[in-house]
Amino acid sequence: MSGRGRTSRGRISLRSAARPRSVLRLPSVRVAIVVLAGVAFLAVFGSKLAPQNPLNINANALFQGPSLHHLLGTDYLGRDVLSRLMAGTRLSVFTALEAVGIGLVLGAGPGIATVFLGRWFDFAANRVADALMTLPSIFFVVAVTAALGNGLVQAMVPVGVLLAPAFFRVTRAATLEHARAQYVEAAELLGASKVHVIRVHVLRKVLPNIAVTTAMMTAAALLTVSFLTFLGIGVQPPAPTWGGILSSDLDYLNQAPWAAFIPGALIAITVGALNALADAFRDRSSAGTLSLADPVIATDPTLERAYGDPQSQSVA
Amino acid sequence: MTVVDLIRHGKTGAIRPGTTGAAGAAAPPGLRLRRSRVALARLGGGLAVLVPIVFLSSFITYSLGALSNSDPAATILGQDAATPAAVLRLNRALGLDHPLVVQYWNWLFRALHGNLGRSYFTQIPVAQSVSQRLPVDLSIALLAIVLAVIIGGTAGVVAAVRRGGWFDRGVTAVCSVVSTLPAFVVGIILVVLFAVTVRLFPANGYVGPSTSIPQWLEHIILPSLALSLQVSADIARQLRTSLVEVLDRDYIVGAKVRGLPQRRVLVRHALRNAAGPALTVLGYDFPQMLAGAVAAEVVFSLPGIGQLLLQSAETRDIPVVQGLLLVISTFVIVVNLVVNTTLNWLYRTGDGLGA
Numbered sequence: 095m096s097g098r099g100r101t102s103r104g105r106i107s108l109r110s111a112a113r114p115r116s117v118l119r120l121p122s123v124r125v126a127i128v129v130l131a132g133v134a135f136l137a138v139f140g141s142k143l144a145p146q147n148p149l150n151i152n153a154n155a156l157f158q159g160p161s162l163h164h165l166l167g168t169d170y171l172g173r174d175v176l177s178r179l180m181a182g183t184r185l186s187v188f189t190a191l192e193a194v195g196i197g198l199v200l201g202a203g204p205g206i207a208t209v210f211l212g213r214w215f216d217f218a219a220n221r222v223a224d225a226l227m228t229l230p231s232i233f234f235v236v237a238v239t240a241a242l243g244n245g246l247v248q249a250m251v252p253v254g255v256l257l258a259p260a261f262f263r264v265t266r267a268a269t270l271e272h273a274r275a276q277y278v279e280a281a282e283l284l285g286a287s288k289v290h291v292i293r294v295h296v297l298r299k300v301l302p303n304i305a306v307t308t309a310m311m312t313a314a315a316l317l318t319v320s321f322l323t324f325l326g327i328g329v330q331p332p333a334p335t336w337g338g339i340l341s342s343d344l345d346y347l348n349q350a351p352w353a354a355f356i357p358g359a360l361i362a363i364t365v366g367a368l369n370a371l372a373d374a375f376r377d378r379s380s381a382g383t384l385s386l387a388d389p390v391i392a393t394d395p396t397l398e399r400a401y402g403d404p405q406s407q408s409v410a
Numbered sequence: 411m412t413v414v415d416l417i418r419h420g421k422t423g424a425i426r427p428g429t430t431g432a433a434g435a436a437a438p439p440g441l442r443l444r445r446s447r448v449a450l451a452r453l454g455g456g457l458a459v460l461v462p463i464v465f466l467s468s469f470i471t472y473s474l475g476a477l478s479n480s481d482p483a484a485t486i487l488g489q490d491a492a493t494p495a496a497v498l499r500l501n502r503a504l505g506l507d508h509p510l511v512v513q514y515w516n517w518l519f520r521a522l523h524g525n526l527g528r529s530y531f532t533q534i535p536v537a538q539s540v541s542q543r544l545p546v547d548l549s550i551a552l553l554a555i556v557l558a559v560i561i562g563g564t565a566g567v568v569a570a571v572r573r574g575g576w577f578d579r580g581v582t583a584v585c586s587v588v589s590t591l592p593a594f595v596v597g598i599i600l601v602v603l604f605a606v607t608v609r610l611f612p613a614n615g616y617v618g619p620s621t622s623i624p625q626w627l628e629h630i631i632l633p634s635l636a637l638s639l640q641v642s643a644d645i646a647r648q649l650r651t652s653l654v655e656v657l658d659r660d661y662i663v664g665a666k667v668r669g670l671p672q673r674r675v676l677v678r679h680a681l682r683n684a685a686g687p688a689l690t691v692l693g694y695d696f697p698q699m700l701a702g703a704v705a706a707e708v709v710f711s712l713p714g715i716g717q718l719l720l721q722s723a724e725t726r727d728i729p730v731v732q733g734l735l736l737v738i739s740t741f742v743i744v745v746n747l748v749v750n751t752t753l754n755w756l757y758r759t760g761d762g763l764g765a
Contacts, residue, residue, distance in 0.1 A: 224459070225466035228739045228746075232704055233719060237471070240723035240731045241478035317592045321705060324594055325720060344598055344709065347613070351602045358595040366590035 117378045122370045129367035136183040144177035148334050157349045166356060169339075170346045179357060182334035187364075189250055189328065189335075190315040196254025197311060201261025202304055206296065208262075209269045210288055219266075223259035231256045231318055232325075239327050249328030253318050257311050261304070268303040272296045302375065309372035313365045320361050336361050453751050460743060467743070468521075471735045472514045475728040482506065482728065486530050517732075526733035531725060536733035539718060544737070546616055546714035547703040549626070553634035554641070554699055554706075555692070562642035566649030566688065571676070573654055581650065585643040593702055597636035597709035604632060614711040633706035641695045645688045652684040689756070693749035700741060 117123055141148070145165075152172030160167050166175040208216045231253065238252040239245070272278065278295050286294075322328045323337030331338055336357045343354035483500040484492040501507050505516055517527070526536035569581040588596075605613035611632050617625040656662065657680055665675045704716030711717070715734055722730035 221459075221462050221466060224463045225470065228463060228467045228743045229470065229735070230698070230700075230738050230742060232716075233735050233738050236719050236723045237474055237731045237735045240726050241474040241728065244723075321592060321594055325708065327723075340595070340598065344601070347598075347601060347606050351606045354595075354598045354602065358591070358598065361592065361595060362587075362590040365592075366586070369590060 117374050120374050123374045126367035126370040126374075129363055130371070133183065133187060133364050133367075136180055137187040138184070140180035140183045144174075144180045146174040146177045148173060148178040148181040149332055150174070157346070167350070167353070169353070170342060170349070175339075175353065175356070178334040178339055179336070179360065182336055182339060182357075183360075185329055185333060186316070186320060186323070186336045186361075189246065189323075190312060190319045193250045193253035193257060193315045193319065194308060194312050196251060197257025197261050197315075198304070198308060200255060201258035202265045205262040205265030206269050206292060206300065208266055209273045210292070219262065223262045226256060227259045229256065232321065235318070235322060236325070236327055244327060244330070246328050249322055250319075253315060253322070257315060260311055261307055264303050264307045265300055268300040269296050272299050306372050306376045309368050309375070313368035313372070316361065316365055316368070453747075456747050456750060460747060464740065464743060467739045468518055468736055469514055471732055471739065472517055473510065474735075475732055476510050476513075478726070478728055482530060521733075521736060526736070527729040529722070529730050530727050536730050539730065540715065540733060540737055543713060543715045543718050545618070546630075546712050547700055547707060547716070549619065549630050550633050550637060550703040550706055550712075550714070551696075551699040553627075553630055554638035554703070555696060557634055557638040558641035558645055558695075559692070561638065562645030563649060563688070565642070566646040567653060567676070567681070569646065569650045570653035570657065570684075578650070581646055585647050588639050588643040591639065592705070593636050593640065594705040594709050596639050597633060597706050600632045600636050601709065616712040616714075629710075629712070633703070633710045633712065636709070637699060637702050637706045641692070641699070644691045644695065648688040648691050649684065652687050653680060656680045656684040686756075690753055693753055696745055696749060698742070700738065 118127075150173060152168065155164070155168045155172040156170060158164055158168040158172075164174050164176065166179070169175055169178070204219050208219045234256060235249055235252045239248050242248045273291075273296060275295075278291055281291055281295060319328070320335070320337035320340070323335040324341045326338070326341065329335050329338060331342070339357045340354055340361075343350070343357070347354070482504065483497040483506070486500060487496055498507075505513060508516070520527070524537055526540065528535050529539070565581045565585075569578040572578055591599075601613050604610045612629055616629050619626040662675060662680055665679050666672075670679075703714065704719070706712075707714035707716045708720070715738070719731065719734050721727075722734075
């Protein structure tokens with residue numbers, strides 16, 4: 095993404111309709127989009143469509159297996175598992191998106207600005223990003239909730255703050271690359287203002303990189319958030335979340351050993367879909383600048399590490 | 411410039427066959443000296459960048475306590491005994507009457523001497539409880555790395571050698587599934603499979619290696635496996651990709667034509683040149699593994715730093731939380747530096763000045 099000058103052949107243009115269409119042709123992308131649409135649908139309508147009240151306790155129906163009445167059975171309080179999963183989608187997904195939004199704003203803004211604000215700002219911003227990257231996400235978030243109290247905002251803001259360095263680095267690298275391009279020099283010579291250069295020449299070209307990072311970071315945030323809710327940080331029972339459901343499943347493994355598979359699979363499938371989408375767009379947007387001679391770049395989990403993705407590893 | 415940068419720029423693709431291991435031995439002594447000096451200079455540069463990072467991240471850590479808005483003295487004394495005079499006295503004793511920066515400096519200074527303060531509630535020194543529990547997570551992380559190298563390495567090599575075959579396709583498929591599974595989910599699945607359904611391993615508990623090594627392994631094998639799967643998948647993918655590329659190179663074909671045994675060609679010629687990206691991934695995963703060990707440790711309820719962190723977060727035992735965060739982030743910083751320096755040294759370019 096960075097470092098290599100983009101040739102005109104590999105240039106990214108959001109306007110060209112050819113690129114999205116060709117990405118959409120990939121089967122993995124189609125499956126990913128269907129999965130994500132399903133998750134989005136559940137996130138919005140899940141609690142309304144849930145066949146039963148997810149909080150409804152029924153002492154006469156503990157640990158029931160799947161039946162017509164309870165399609166996925168009941169949990170340790172006799173609550174309907176399917177309804178809990180459907181209703182829990184909203185909290186699980188929206189909290190992750192919230193964190194990504196915070197990371198995006200805190201990271202991408204300075205990432206673009208740093209190229210134009212001079213060396214000192216750049217140095218300082220980079221050191222802050224470095225420092226944030228040394229804080230292991232789960233530890234940091236738990237520490238923040240210890241200091242500020244356990245709540246949704248207290249947990250999501252630090253997750254977002256720790257996602258910011260990844261956004262910062264990607265945007266900074268991409269901006270740097272475009273800000274030094276000849277057409278920017280030409281535009282400046284013609285008297286274009288900095289705002290104009292950023293808006294027309296930089297922002298538009300950095301957007302695909304930001305989009306790929308957003309997909310990757312959403313996957314990472316989803317993992318972090320589900321682990322946090324698993325630990326009971328951010329959202330506490332009885333409010334249903336995927337991680338929270340997993341946590342109670344773990345406590346009753348002897349009674350219902352297979353219950354944990356469904357929320358686990360939900361998390362994995364969503365994360366997988368986001369990663370597939372990010373991979374496809376990344377491969378597409380960097381096509382033409384990469385040769386087979388550097389296989390690492392072509393496949394590239396390393397790149398994510400280079401861009402400092404603290405989340406996915408710490409939960410991993 | 412880090413090794414990842416190098417790889418991003420496609421420079422490792424330029425590692426010449428045979429130079430990775432042999433260059434040091436073949437180079438004239440003067441050049442070798444210069445190279446080690448360059449490595450030292452890089453280490454120095456790394457340290458210079460580290461110092462502000464350590465200060466910043468530890469300051470963030472410390473100021474969390476100040477942000478907490480809680481009144482430690484009142485917490486310690488309890489509601490009945492917290493008369494204004496008593497609170498004032500205790501605040502002075504704890505050094506909380508100084509400005510934040512002074513408090514931070516005192517805290518960091520004491521931390522450098524191994525004193526992380528005491529728990530508000532149990533009065534146990536934080537350093538003591540951390541050092542009691544850290545070995546649990548370190549064992550898990552280290553065993554996970556070993557497992558990842560064995561599992562991922564084998565899968566990657568076999569997949570590359572049998573390129574296009576069913577094993578290769580299987581590895582690719584399994585890798586993409588595994589990389590979406592977070593460690594705590596894998597951990598739960600492993601508990602279900604090997605501790606509840608088939609009672610092969612204990613589902614929880616911990617025995618120190620000094621007590622009994624087989625029992626220690628028995629207790630940490632499942633958590634380590636859970637932690638290692640994602641890294642295994644990373645390693646397998648990296649190794650497969652680079653090995654496939656290296657195996658197509660002329661010098662490998664040449665070695666085969668010369669009649670060298672296949673194992674020797676694979677290990678001494680191909681693997682040595684293909685291992686770079688996988689090693690890099692491993693290096694960058696390692697510090698995060700410790701943080702990841704927390705997930706495994708909580709699922710298997712082992713008495714590690716994760717449990718300690720969660721307990722003290724619940725009781726808002728700020729010194730313990732601060733101490734833990736400081737220890738972990740310092741660990742991450744130091745290991746990152748070591749990994750970077752090692753990888754730089756391993757992939758020093760021909761003249762030692764290139765990167």
